[in-house]
Amino acid sequence: MSSADKTTARIQTPPGRGGIAVIALDGPDREAVLNGIFRPLKTHADGPADAVQLGRVLDESGDVLDEAIVARSGQGAIEINIHGGPAVAQAVLGRLAQLGADVAPARPAAPESFQTAHPQWSNPAIGREMLGLLPAAASELVVAAISQQWSAGLSALASDDSATAQQLRAAAERLAVMDKLLSPAEVVLVGPPNAGKSTLANALVGRAVSIVHETPGTTRDWVREQALLGGVPIWLTDTAGLFESPEALHDIEAEAVRRARHRAESADLVLLISAGEPTPTPDWLDAKLLLRVAAKCDRPRPVGPFDAFVSAHTGEGLAELAEAILNALGLADIDPTTPAAFTQRQTDLLLTAAEAMDGNNAPAAREQLNTLLLG
Structure with a gap:
């Protein structure tokens, strides 16, 4: 059998301990062999x-x-x-051999095909950080946003001697966006009873997580669930209906309103839901990032200063609301290939390198960028 007819597994990284080990699997049966050993997470x-x-x-x-x-x-x-770890790498190679792959001797350098796909091989520090954070990734977009920094984006920028201080600072500033992708933003729905908050929350999440009923006050406590909007994960919280004077309510209702207010006060973004006339903005929400949403717009369309009009029953306006939420949070149009720091260590090194460039100290800048890549 010629080498072209064989499926081979070969470790690409140097022997011994390291942040990551890379195994190349190639040949006609590579997908079948991979399916015998690898199970992607459900979200991926x-x-x-x-x-x-x-x-x-x-x-x-x-x-x-x-x-x-x-x-x-x-x-x-x-x-x-x-x-x-070498023990893990050898165990994986052994399993690949059981599945029919020929284990080939290690090469000191990556083959041309992998150099084309992943030109930055001298970046073990970014690789370690990537592996540490990827289990928290809640969507394919977040996986791509992190992994592309290792295989391209940030690694390519840090390896480029022609990179400018402005480019380094821009990559450092994107840490805020990466943080929101890995630790999703909190979006809270508030509004009067029976305004359609729970129905809208279910529509945004894509399944029933809140009980829906025509009786006002059905939601007695907040319900929190993760939603994906254009691939971006957010935490969405449905809350009990807000009343004008919670002090006049029964104890359980008053506690539900207090909890709703507490969730809203700690949110990154509040959706103020109305089913008809615009809901007055409570004084305690004045300082919050806020979107005013007219729900149930399949009925006579309300008039007022709304940021979005939606019908959870027909789906009208849901895509536009999702876009408005992402725009408000600064998470619209995420490009995973854009260089972006995703740890504080990376951000600090990028900013220090940029300062060195400002002072025309190229060797000091290169030292910082090498530390970013190598650790």
Whole structure:
């Protein structure tokens, strides 16, 4: 059998301990062999064939060997990225051999196909940080936004001797966006009873998480669930209806209103929901980032200073509301390939390098950027 007819597995990284170990899997049966060892997480299982996927590699008994990131190069080869311990790497290679792959001797450098797909190989520090944060990624977009910084974006910028101080500062400033992707923003729905908050929350989440009924006051406590808006994860909280004078309510109702207010006061964004006339903005919401939403717009369309008109029943306006939420949070039009710091260490090193460039101290800037890449 010629080498072209074989499926081979080869470790690409140097021997010994490291932040990550990279195993290249190539050959005609590479996908079948991969399917025998790799299980993508549910949130990453339905992406395109060339997507970066987060999951786990399993032994023959189905026990987890390690968490892994799987990527495919432009030439079709598969790259399995795992933690860098030699015992784990050998266990994965052994399982690949059981599945029919020939384990080839390690090479000191990556083959051309992987250099094309991942030109930055001297970046173990970014790789370690990526592996540490990817388990928290709640969508394919977040996986791509983090993994692209290792394979391209941030690594490419830090390796580029022609990079400017302005470019470094721009990448550092994007930490705020990356933080919101990894620790999703809190969006809270508030409004009077029976305004349609729970129905709208269910529509945005994509399934029933709040009880819906025509009786006002059905929601007695807040309900929090994660939603994906254009691939961006957010925490969405449905709350009890707000009354004019909670002090006059029964104890349970008053406590529900107090809890709703507490959730809204700590939110990144508040959706003030109305079913007819605009709901007056409570004084305690004046300082909050706020979107005024007219719900139930399949009925006679309300008139007023609204930021969005929606009908959870017909779906009208839901896409526009999702876009308005992302714009308000500064999370619209995320490009995973844009260089962006995703840890405070990276941000500090980028800013220090930019200061060195401002002082025409190129060697000092390069030292900081090498530390960013190598640790």
